[in-house]
Each structure stands twice: as C-alpha cells, then as structure tokens.
Amino acid sequence: MSLLLPETEEALAAEIARAHAAREPLGIEGRGTKRAMLRPVQAARTLSTRNLTGITLYRPTELMIRARAGTPIPEIEAALAENNQQIIAEPPDLSAMFGASEAATLGGVVSTNLSGPRRIMWGAMRDHVLGIRAVTGEGEVFRSGGRVLKNVTGLDLCKLLTGAHGTLGVLTEVTLKVLPRAEATGTLAIRVPDAARGVAALSAALGSPYGVSGAALLMDGHAPMGLTGTVALARIEDFRESVTYRMGKLREELAELGEATLLDTAASHSLWRAVRDAEPLGATPDEAIWRISVAPSAAPRAVIALRAAFDAKLLLDWGGGLIWVAGPATEHAHGAVMQAAAGGRGSFTLFRAPASLAATVPVLPEEPPPLAAIARRVKATLDPHGLLNPGRMRA
Amino acid sequence: MISLPAPKPEILARRETILADLRRLLPADAVIGEEIRMKPYETDGLAAYRQMPLAVTLPRTTEEVAQVLRYCHANGIRVVPRGAGTSLAGGALPLADAVVVGLMRMNRIKEINLDDRYAVVEAGVTNIGITKAVEGDGFFYAPDPSSQLACMIGGNVMMNSGGAHCLKYGVTANNLLGVTFVTIEGEVLEIGGNHLDAAGYDWLGLITGSEGQLGMVTDVTVRILRGPEGARAMLAAFDSVEVAGAAVDAIIGSGIIPVALEFMDKPCIHACEAFAHAGYPLDAEAMLIIEVEGSNAEQDMLLGKIRDICARFNPISMKLAESAEQSLAIWKGRKGAFGAVGRISPDYLCMDGTIPTGELPHVLKRIGEMSTQYGLGVANVFHAGDGNLHPLIMFDANDPVSFRKAEEFGADILKLCVEVGGCLTGEHGVGVEKRDLMTAQFTTRELDLQRAIKTAFDADWLLNTAKVFPLADNPKLAA
Numbered sequence: 001m002s003l004l005l006p007e008t009e010e011a012l013a014a015e016i017a018r019a020h021a022a023r024e025p026l027g028i029e030g031r032g033t034k035r036a037m038l039r040p041v042q043a044a045r046t047l048s049t050r051n052l053t054g055i056t057l058y059r060p061t062e063l064m065i066r067a068r069a070g071t072p073i074p075e076i077e078a079a080l081a082e083n084n085q086q087i088i089a090e091p092p093d094l095s096a097m098f099g100a101s102e103a104a105t106l107g108g109v110v111s112t113n114l115s116g117p118r119r120i121m122w123g124a125m126r127d128h129v130l131g132i133r134a135v136t137g138e139g140e141v142f143r144s145g146g147r148v149l150k151n152v153t154g155l156d157l158c159k160l161l162t163g164a165h166g167t168l169g170v171l172t173e174v175t176l177k178v179l180p181r182a183e184a185t186g187t188l189a190i191r192v193p194d195a196a197r198g199v200a201a202l203s204a205a206l207g208s209p210y211g212v213s214g215a216a217l218l219m220d221g222h223a224p225m226g227l228t229g230t231v232a233l234a235r236i237e238d239f240r241e242s243v244t245y246r247m248g249k250l251r252e253e254l255a256e257l258g259e260a261t262l263l264d265t266a267a268s269h270s271l272w273r274a275v276r277d278a279e280p281l282g283a284t285p286d287e288a289i290w291r292i293s294v295a296p297s298a299a300p301r302a303v304i305a306l307r308a309a310f311d312a313k314l315l316l317d318w319g320g321g322l323i324w325v326a327g328p329a330t331e332h333a334h335g336a337v338m339q340a341a342a343g344g345r346g347s348f349t350l351f352r353a354p355a356s357l358a359a360t361v362p363v364l365p366e367e368p369p370p371l372a373a374i375a376r377r378v379k380a381t382l383d384p385h386g387l388l389n390p391g392r393m394r395a
Numbered sequence: 396m397i398s399l400p401a402p403k404p405e406i407l408a409r410r411e412t413i414l415a416d417l418r419r420l421l422p423a424d425a426v427i428g429e430e431i432r433m434k435p436y437e438t439d440g441l442a443a444y445r446q447m448p449l450a451v452t453l454p455r456t457t458e459e460v461a462q463v464l465r466y467c468h469a470n471g472i473r474v475v476p477r478g479a480g481t482s483l484a485g486g487a488l489p490l491a492d493a494v495v496v497g498l499m500r501m502n503r504i505k506e507i508n509l510d511d512r513y514a515v516v517e518a519g520v521t522n523i524g525i526t527k528a529v530e531g532d533g534f535f536y537a538p539d540p541s542s543q544l545a546c547m548i549g550g551n552v553m554m555n556s557g558g559a560h561c562l563k564y565g566v567t568a569n570n571l572l573g574v575t576f577v578t579i580e581g582e583v584l585e586i587g588g589n590h591l592d593a594a595g596y597d598w599l600g601l602i603t604g605s606e607g608q609l610g611m612v613t614d615v616t617v618r619i620l621r622g623p624e625g626a627r628a629m630l631a632a633f634d635s636v637e638v639a640g641a642a643v644d645a646i647i648g649s650g651i652i653p654v655a656l657e658f659m660d661k662p663c664i665h666a667c668e669a670f671a672h673a674g675y676p677l678d679a680e681a682m683l684i685i686e687v688e689g690s691n692a693e694q695d696m697l698l699g700k701i702r703d704i705c706a707r708f709n710p711i712s713m714k715l716a717e718s719a720e721q722s723l724a725i726w727k728g729r730k731g732a733f734g735a736v737g738r739i740s741p742d743y744l745c746m747d748g749t750i751p752t753g754e755l756p757h758v759l760k761r762i763g764e765m766s767t768q769y770g771l772g773v774a775n776v777f778h779a780g781d782g783n784l785h786p787l788i789m790f791d792a793n794d795p796v797s798f799r800k801a802e803e804f805g806a807d808i809l810k811l812c813v814e815v816g817g818c819l820t821g822e823h824g825v826g827v828e829k830r831d832l833m834t835a836q837f838t839t840r841e842l843d844l845q846r847a848i849k850t851a852f853d854a855d856w857l858l859n860t861a862k863v864f865p866l867a868d869n870p871k872l873a874a
Contacts, residue, residue, distance in 0.1 A: 209533065347594045368584060374598075
C-alpha cells in the first residue's frame with residue numbers, strides 16, 4: 001500500500017485533486033492508529049496527514065488552541081499543560097486497544113469524535129471544535145467555524161465533519177476550545193451488588209449538585225486499582241477545598257448505596273485514565289469491541305441481555321449511557337449487540353473487529369431511507385466520486 | 396434596507412385555492428388567512444422589517460406539520476418556520492408568497508426523566524418552560540437566552556441560542572440529545588434520541604443552528620442538569636476598558652471558569668443605572684459582573700480569589716454580594732440593559748458579533764470612533780468570557796436617514812469583528828439581517844458549499860428562503 005505524505009495543506013489538496021481527476025479512491029488517516037476501527041477501507045493508496053503538524057495558534061486566556069491535523073495529541077496536551085489547561089472531552093488513547101505504536105493525531109481524534117469520561121458533564125469532542133480547515137473530495141480547501149467560543153454564522157460544517165471518519169473531507173487544521181485543568185480530583189468508589197444498582201448510584205451522583213465529571217461502572221473481575229467486585233465510580237474535579245467538601249457530601253448522600261472508598265488525586269488520575277482508555281474492559285486482541293449508547297436506565301437490561309447471549313466483557317461509562325462490550329468476533333455476538341442497542345432505543349458501533357466480521361455486518365445502525373438519501377446527497381456535495389475512505393462507515 | 400426576493404406571481408394568484416387546500420389538510424382553527432389575524436406574524440424581533448405572509452398555519456402535531464410541508468413542497472410554495480417570533484435577526488420574517496408554519500400550539504412537555512437527566516418537549520415550549528417543569532426537583536435547562544420567557548425551544552434549536560451562562564454550560568447544541576425532524580418532503584425523522592452521541596454523521600449538530608434552512612423540528616430532547624447548591628455574583632469597576640480586559644484575562648488564566656462573566660461599557664452602565672438603580676459606579680469606564688456557583692463556603696472562596704485578582708488591577712470599586720438578594724440586585728441592571736437603552740433612545744439595533752477576547756480594547760475603541768462618525772450613540776454589553784459582543788446602536792426608526800446610518804454602523808461593526816478574527820453572529824443567527832454580510836466571512840466557494848448542503852435537504856429552496864445566504868449570485872432564487 002503506498003502512502004502519500006503531503007507536508008502542506010496545499011500539497012494535500014493537490015493530491016486529492018489528482019485522485020479526483022483520476023477517480024482514484026484514497027484511504028484517509030493521521031498516523032493510522034485506528035485503522036482497524038469500523039470497516040476496512042477499499043483503496044490502493046492512503047493519504048496521511050502525519051506530516052501536517054504543529055500548533056499554529058494558542059491563546060490560553062481565550063481558551064482556544066489551533067493545530068494542524070497531524071499534530072500528535074500528546075504534543076497538544078503538553079502545550080496545554082504548561083498553562084494548566086486540557087482538552088475538555090478527555091479523548092481516549094486507544095493505541096493499546098488497536099496495537100498502535102504511536103499516539104493518535106488531533107485530526108484522527110476529531111474525525112472519530114472520541115470522547116472520554118468527562119463527556120458526561122462537559123460535552124463530546126465535537127462540542128469543542130470551534131473551527132476547521134478541510135479539503136473536499138475534489139481537492140478544494142474550505143473553512144467552517146473560526147477561533148471564537150460562540151459562533152452561529154452559517155451551517156455548522158465543523159460538526160458534520162467531526163465523527164465523519166474522513167468520509168466528507170480531510171481535516172487539515174482544527175481549532176479547539178480548551179479549559180483549565182482542575183487543581184484536584186477525587187473519586188468515590190462504591191461497591192454495588194449489580195449493574196442495576198450501580199447505574200442507580202451513578203444516576204444519584206449525576207443528579208447531585210456537586211458537578212460529577214465522571215461516572216463509570218467497573219464490572220466484576222476487571223477492576224484495576226485493587227477495587228474488586230462491581231464498583232460505581234463518581235469523580236469530582238475542582239479546586240482542592242471544593243473536592244474535599246463535595247466528595248464528603250456525595251459520600252454522605254450515597255451512603256446507603258454501598259460500601260464506599262475515597263480516592264485521592266493521584267489515584268483518581270490513573271484510575272480515570274484507565275477507564276478513559278477502556279482498559280478495565282480487559283479485551284483480548286482477538287476479541288471484537290463494541291460501544292453501545294443508550295439512556296443510562298436502559299443499560300442494566302442491555303447488560304443482562306448481552307450476558308445471556310454470549311460471554312460478554314463489559315465496562316460502563318457516562319453514567320451507564322456508554323456500554324463498552326468485548327466478546328467473540330462473531331455474527332451471533334454482533335446480532336446480540338444490535339438487539340441490545342435497539343431494545344434500549346440506542347445506538348451501537350462495532351468499534352474493533354477483524355475484517356472478516358466488520359466487512360460483513362453493519363458496523364453502525366442503518367439510517368431510515370429518507371435520511372440515507374439526504375446522506376447520499378450530502379456526501380455527493382463534499383465527495384462527488386466517493387473517493388474519501390470508501391467503505392469506512394458503510395458498505 | 397434588505398431586499399426580499401420577488402414573490403412568485405403564480406403562487407400569489409392561487410392564494411384562495413391554497414388557503415382552501417390548507418383548510419382541508421388541517422383543523423379549521425389552524426389556518427389563518429385574514430389579514431387582520433395575520434398581523435401578529437408579519438414581523439419578529441427585528442421589528443423594522445414587516446411582510447404579510449400568504450397564509451399562517453398553526454399545527455398541533457408533528458403529522459400536521461408534515462402535512463403542511465408535504466403540500467407546500469408538492470405545490471412549490473415557500474415556507475417560513477416560526478417559534479415565538481423573538482428572532483433579533485429577522486429569522487422568522489415572512490415572505491409575501493410563503494406559508495408561515497408557527498409551532499406555538501405545540502407546547503406540551505411529553506416526558507421528563509430525572510434519572511437519565513433529559514426532557515422531551517414539543518418545539519413550542521418556551522425556554523423557561525423547560526426549567527419551570529423540572530426546577531421543583533432541583534434541575535434546570537442550561538442555555539438561557541435573554542428572551543427566555545418568550546422564546547421557544549424549537550427556535551432555540553434552529554438558531555443554536557446561547558445566553559449569559561454558556562461559558563460554563565455551553566450553547567443549545569451542547570445540551571441536545573435528539574430532535575424529531577420534518578423534511579420539506581414531509582418525511583418525519585428521529586435524529587439522535589434520549590442518549591449521547593448517536594453513531595453515524597452528526598445530523599443533530601448540522602441541524603442545530605441551521606435557521607430553518609434544512610427542515611423543521613417538532614419535538615426536542617434536551618439534557619437537563621441538576622442545579623448547583625447556590626450562586627452569587629460580584630461587581631468590579633475599572634477606569635479603563637484595557638484594564639478591565641486584562642482583569643478578565645487574569646481571571647480565566649487563574650483556572651476559574653465563572654458561570655457568567657459580563658462586561659459593560661460606560662454608556663451601558665449609565666443607561667442601566669438610570670433604569671434599574673442597581674448602584675452601578677457611574678465614574679467607571681468598564682464594569683464586570685462575575686458569577687460563581689457552589690455552596691456558600693465555595694462561593695466565598697471563589698469570589699475571594701476573584702476579588703484578589705481584580706485588586707491587582709486597581710479597581711475603582713468592587714462589590715461582593717453577600718446574599719442571593721444582593722446578587723439579584725447586581726444582575727438587575729444587566730438583565731434590563733436592552734430595556735434601559737430602549738428608554739433613552741426611541742429604537743436600537745442589537746448587534747451580535749464575536750471577537751477574540753484579547754481584541755476587546757481595540758474593538759471598543761473603533762466602535763467609539765464609528766459612533767462619532769455616524770453620529771449615533773452606542774452602548775456595549777459583552778459576554779466577556781466567550782467574546783460575544785452586543786453593541787446596542789441607538790437610532791430613530793421614524794427617520795429613514797437615521798435607520799440607514801444605524802444599519803451601516805452595525806454592518807461596519809460586524810465587518811470589524813470578522814477582521815479581528817471573530818464572526819458575524821455569536822448567538823442571534825444570520826437571518827435576513829446579516830445575510831448580505833456573509834461574504835465578509837466566507838469565500839464564494841465556501842458559501843456555495845453551504846448552499847449545496849442546503850440543497851441536499853431542500854432541493855427547491857422552499858425553506859426560509861432569502862435568509863442566511865446572500866440574495867445575489869443565487870441561481871436558486873433567480874426570479
């Protein structure tokens with residue numbers, strides 16, 4: 001497979017224009033760390049943004065940072081850390097999950113709209129994309145949004161391209177809203193008897209006035225940090241005095257739900273990094289991984305259904321609204337996941353699977369025909385010959 | 396003056412037939428054709444513009460909305476969606492050959508789920524109505540545009556409305572889970588749901604803020620949040636705009652994200668004080684209102700930190716509210732800012748550009764110069780944390796020269812916002828008001844791309860025609 005490595009946006013646009021003229025499909029990636037996500041791409045050549053790097057504008061007091069799409073996430077995090085700031089959505093580092101040896105790029109994380117535990121309080125990756133520069137499937141550069149925090153000028157193509165997996169255009173530069181990093185972090189870990197009572201504990205925590213910024217449920221047998229059994233985790237990030245006060249109040253209010261332990265800042269950081277990267281899921285390299293999104297109260301029933309259907313490994317985040325599932329890469333297991341999502345009126349993603357499975361099943365829910373027709377017309381607008389990452393999201 | 400496209404004569408000629416058809420499709424009281432009864436719908440919050448529509452429909456269900464859109468689509472009739480009609484940008488201004496589809500009768504709250512923290516409401520429920528329905532349990536709906544008593548959630552979705560508290564809680568787009576969306580063909584689609592981040596393309600994100608260009612929204616699933624234990628405000632006044640701007644930078648740089656951070660300039664302070672008697676310092680060139688949340692002790696801690704930061708910038712005065720009542724008093728002037736300006740000037744235009752916050756001193760200086768040049772007063776309020784500027788240009792609508800100058804002045808301010816790295820509109824939307832300024836922010840090709848996305852949803856350009864996109868060079872609107 002040959003790799004195109006343009007070093008400027010102009011060169012990238014020229015490559016796409018050439019591919020457009022030749023009707024040649026292109027794989028689109030940053031550093032390819034999530035190449036195995038969703039469906040395999042049908043293209044002989046791949047265009048990478050890995051050489052489009054560098055932070056181009058960072059204004060800490062304006063809560064914004066702008067960088068070229070190929071900039072590695074750790075480079076951005078390091079620059080932000082110097083000013084005590086962070087990427088708000090806490091995007092996971094999935095290099096272990098996908099067996100990648102490098103860190104992900106900004107463009108890759110935005111194109112896949114990956115958000116971590118903080119999504120439950122502070123929003124998804126797509127909520128913080130202030131502006132983009134991108135190239136259409138015809139090789140044309142365009143901008144949407146800008147660098148300011150509030151902007152409703154024109155149609156929001158930033159959101160359309162975020163999470164589009166490179167199929168509607170190639171991001172060349174992204175501007176993100178950022179926020180201060182909290183002075184301290186605390187975690188309340190509550191031993192619960194089962195998923196239903198775990199989700200109820202998380203709902204109680206999220207329904208409290210204490211600003212819970214992480215709410216996850218570790219299922220039996222995969223708990224890191226010496227936590228065993230089924231454990232509900234509620235995180236608070238704030239000034240030191242506030243974390244102490246709020247953790248105390250939360251512990252008091254949730255006392256009846258189970259035996260509770262408090263974790264300090266250092267322990268919380270490593271625990272939530274593990275949750276963010278889905279480590280407690282304990283997926284083995286040969287297993288498939290799914291994500292199901294449902295209303296939290298629908299999660300316990302989904303958990304029961306999945307366990308009845310196959311030997312499902314599970315991890316819940318977002319108050320129970322995000323169910324990570326690992327299990328055998330079979331159509332049977334996939335069918336059970338689709339059913340569990342539909343039963344909870346939710347959505348699913350076949351996140352990681354061998355091509356043999358991913359190429360034969362829908363990796364995302366089907367869109368109803370009128371929406372699929374709109375999708376085809378939107379796709380035709382931005383990528384008329386369907387050259388960008390063909391097959392990535394749908395057959 | 397902003398021009399509207401020529402009405403389609405064949406549609407005007409068929410008005411009686413169209414009215415009769417609509418009356419067959421909808422209950423009798425849901426179709427209005429008499430001029431006197433259509434009067435309330437001829438304008439919106441941009442009251443300088445008026446246009447009587449062809450007809451007004453007030454459907455009560457999603458299916459009725461779908462019926463009207465299906466009929467209009469089949470007959471090539473333009474449609475103007477409408478919520479409460481509070482748009483300050485003319486987003487709901489009718490066209491002579493268009494059917495207004497008003498959603499104010501769709502005002503039911505369909506579901507409240509506190510465990511999962513969402514509510515499903517119809518598009519005609521007011522913004523405040525959502526909070527009212529859940530506040531007894533300690534919850535609230537976060538985006539709080541200043542029109543929140545009147546404006547409706549359907550309109551909020553279409554304009555991606557903001558408010559004074561979005562620095563912490565985000566705008567409408569950040570607080571939505573799903574919508575029921577009706578296409579111009581009358582297809583009813585469920586977009587998103589009652590859960591976070593549906594897989595696939597982010598249609599919800601694209602629809603939010605699309606100003607009625609892509610379709611109509613009839614049901615909305617919003618996130619509701621548990622409110623904080625309490626909130627309290629403080630006020631800090633400075634003798635220059637630059638210094639107040641530096642204090643804002645220092646607060647944000649310290650790691651505190653206040654729930655609100657409002658800036659008022661001298662003319663605005665004076666107008667508000669005369670109106671509300673809030674005890675604002677009249678000798679100040681700039682004033683900040685800063686609000687924090689938490690328990691009483693936490694409020695004390697945060698306000699203490701902010702007071703110490705402001706103290707480094709030689710404030711003229713500072714006032715920390717010691718109770719919820721004192722907090723309300725501090726907010727009273729700000730919340731009445733628009734009314735206050737309305738009291739000292741017969742009319743005003745409220746602009747809505749956003750700028751990088753560091754550009755504030757430069758931008759206010761330029762606005763001051765323009766004010767002299769145009770001979771029109773201006774008062775500035777500013778969501779200082781997020782850069783959203785609201786200059787209120789004072790003019791006399793009965794004087795055409797004054798009105799023309801005010802529009803030119805406003806356009807110059809918005810062009811300046813774009814020039815310094817900002818945008819034309821932070822929360823009010825483009826509507827008709829800023830439509831022809833879009834070329835200042837976007838290239839023709841970028842506009843073509845956005846227009847092509849609209850065409851993917853609305854091939855005949857029947858939905859809210861003549862808004863958002865410049866009228867010139869638009870083959871879809873050629874007479």
